[in-house]
Amino acid sequence: MTGSCLSKRYKIITLGCKVNQCETASIQERFASEDFQPTEDSLEADIIIVNTCIVTQRASYQSRQAIRRAIKENPSAKIAVVGCYPQVFPEELKRIEGIHLLAGNTDKVGIVDILINSDPDPLNSGHVRGTGEKNHFDTAPAKRFMERTRAFLKIQDGCDSFCSYCIVPYARGPIKSMKQDYVTKAIATFSEEGYKEIVLTGIHLGKYGKELTGKSELVSLLKLIAKQAPPLRVRLSSLEPGEISDELIHMVATEPWLCRHFHIPLQSGDKEILKRMNRHYTPDDYERLVIRIHEAIPDAAIGADIITGFPGEDERAFNNGYSLIEDLPISYLHVFPFSPRKGTPAAGFKGQVDTAIIKERAQKLRELGKNKKNLFYRSFIGKDVTLLAEGWESEQEKTIKGLTDNYIKVVAHSEKLVRNEFIRVTAERVHRDYLFGKIKCD
Numbered sequence: 001m002t003g004s005c006l007s008k009r010y011k012i013i014t015l016g017c018k019v020n021q022c023e024t025a026s027i028q029e030r031f032a033s034e035d036f037q038p039t040e041d042s043l044e045a046d047i048i049i050v051n052t053c054i055v056t057q058r059a060s061y062q063s064r065q066a067i068r069r070a071i072k073e074n075p076s077a078k079i080a081v082v083g084c085y086p087q088v089f090p091e092e093l094k095r096i097e098g099i100h101l102l103a104g105n106t107d108k109v110g111i112v113d114i115l116i117n118s119d120p121d122p123l124n125s126g127h128v129r130g131t132g133e134k135n136h137f138d139t140a141p142a143k144r145f146m147e148r149t150r151a152f153l154k155i156q157d158g159c160d161s162f163c164s165y166c167i168v169p170y171a172r173g174p175i176k177s178m179k180q181d182y183v184t185k186a187i188a189t190f191s192e193e194g195y196k197e198i199v200l201t202g203i204h205l206g207k208y209g210k211e212l213t214g215k216s217e218l219v220s221l222l223k224l225i226a227k228q229a230p231p232l233r234v235r236l237s238s239l240e241p242g243e244i245s246d247e248l249i250h251m252v253a254t255e256p257w258l259c260r261h262f263h264i265p266l267q268s269g270d271k272e273i274l275k276r277m278n279r280h281y282t283p284d285d286y287e288r289l290v291i292r293i294h295e296a297i298p299d300a301a302i303g304a305d306i307i308t309g310f311p312g313e314d315e316r317a318f319n320n321g322y323s324l325i326e327d328l329p330i331s332y333l334h335v336f337p338f339s340p341r342k343g344t345p346a347a348g349f350k351g352q353v354d355t356a357i358i359k360e361r362a363q364k365l366r367e368l369g370k371n372k373k374n375l376f377y378r379s380f381i382g383k384d385v386t387l388l389a390e391g392w393e394s395e396q397e398k399t400i401k402g403l404t405d406n407y408i409k410v411v412a413h414s415e416k417l418v419r420n421e422f423i424r425v426t427a428e429r430v431h432r433d434y435l436f437g438k439i440k441c442d
C-alpha cells in the first residue's frame with residue numbers, strides 16, 4: 001500500500017445520515033488529493049471503505065451486510081470499516097473475517113492517511129479510539145458532492161442529550177463545532193463552486209458552538225453569514241424543539257437566503273412517553289412552537305419525526321400524538337417504528353409494544369403524514385413558487401424537477417434541460433407526491 005498510489009482505486013459505501021455523507025465526501029477529497037480514482041466496482045478497488053451506521057438494529061445489520069458483500073466481491077482489496085459501528089461495537093466487527101482496519105469516528109477523517117501510510121493485515125490490527133479522546137471538530141468540508149445543486153456542510157458533531165432510545169451520543173461523543181470563520185469560508189467556496197443551496201448539518205445542530213460559550217451560537221453564526229449576503233440559499237437540518245428561538249424564527253422570516261423550512265423532531269406527542277425518552281419538552285411546548293412558527297411564516301415547511309411503539313406507548317399515548325399532529329400545521333412527517341437498540345436504556349424498558357401493533361400504528365401515522373403533505377402542497381395551487389431546478393424528472397415527458405426553499409417538490413414542463421438555476425413556476429395541481437406547475441416566462 002505504501003509507495004506510488006497513482007493508479008490506485010477506491011470505493012466507499014456509505015450508510016446512514018447526512019453527516020456520514022458529508023464525511024464520505026471529505027474522505028473522497030482526501031483520496032483525490034492522493035491521486036486515487038473512485039470506482040463503483042468492488043472488483044476494481046484497491047481499497048474499500050464501509051462508512052457504517054448503527055442508529056437502529058436494522059442499520060447495524062445493513063452495515064454488516066455491506067461489509068460482508070465487499071469482502072466477498074473483492075477478497076484482495078483492503079477493507080476498512082469506519083464510523084459509528086467500530087466506535088461502539090468493535091468486538092462484533094472483529095468476528096468478521098477479511099476486515100483490515102477498524103476506525104471509529106475519531107479517526108474517520110484521517111482514514112486515508114492511515115491506509116496509505118501503513119499496510120494493515122487482515123484485522124486484529126483494530127485501530128479504534130474512543131469518542132471522547134478528541135474533542136475538537138476536524139472534518140475538512142468537502143468541496144464537491146454528487147448532487148450538483150445542493151451541498152451539505154457539517155458544522156457540528158456529537159450529542160450530549162442521551163435520549164433513552166438513541167445510540168448516537170455513544171458513537172459521536174461530546175459536542176464539537178466548526179469555527180464560525182471556517183463556516184463562512186466554506187459557504188464562499190461552495191458558492192464559487194457554483195452551488196446554489198447549502199444545507200447546514202450536524203448531529204445536534206441546535207447545540208452548535210455550545211461547547212465554547214455554554215449556549216447555542218447558531219443564531220450568531222447565521223448573523224455572520226447574513227453579513228456575507230450569500231448568493232445562494234441556506235437550509236438548516238433538524239433542530240430540537242427547545243432550540244428554536246424567536247430570534248431564529250425572525251431571521252428565517254426576514255432573511256431571503258434562509259430557507260423557510262424547519263424540521264423539528266417530536267418523537268412522541270405524549271408527556272409521559274417524552275419523559276421516558278429523556279426528552280425535555282412537553283407536547284404543549286411543541287404545539288406552541290409550531291404555532292409560533294406558522295404565525296410568523298405561514299408558508300414555512302414544518303416537518304416532524306415521530307417514533308411509534310416506544311415502551312409504554314398505550315392506545316391513549318398513541319392517540320395523543322396522532323391528534324397533536326393532526327391538529328397542527330405540520331407539512332410532512334417521518335415515522336419511525338420503535339425497535340430496541342442494544343446499548344441504550346430503552347432496550348431494557350418494561351412495556352415493550354407488540355411488533356404487529358407498532359406496524360399498525362406506523363401505518364396510520366404514515367397515512368396521516370401523506371394527508372398533511374398533500375394539504376400543504378394544495379395550499380400553493382394557483383400561487384407562484386421558486387424552485388432550484390435539479391434537471392430532468394423525465395426527459396421523455398419533458399418535465400424537470402426541483403425543490404422550493406420551503407421543501408416542496410415541484411415538477412414542471414420544460415422543453416429544455418434546466419439545472420442549478422432558480423426558476424419561477426405557477427403551481428397548478430398536486431400530482432402523485434409533487435406539485436405540478438408551469439414555468440413562468442419559459
Ligand code: SF4
Pocket residue numbers: 159160161162163166167168169203204240
Ligand atoms: S438529541 Fe437525542 S435523538 Fe438526537 S442524536 Fe442526541 S440523543 Fe440522539
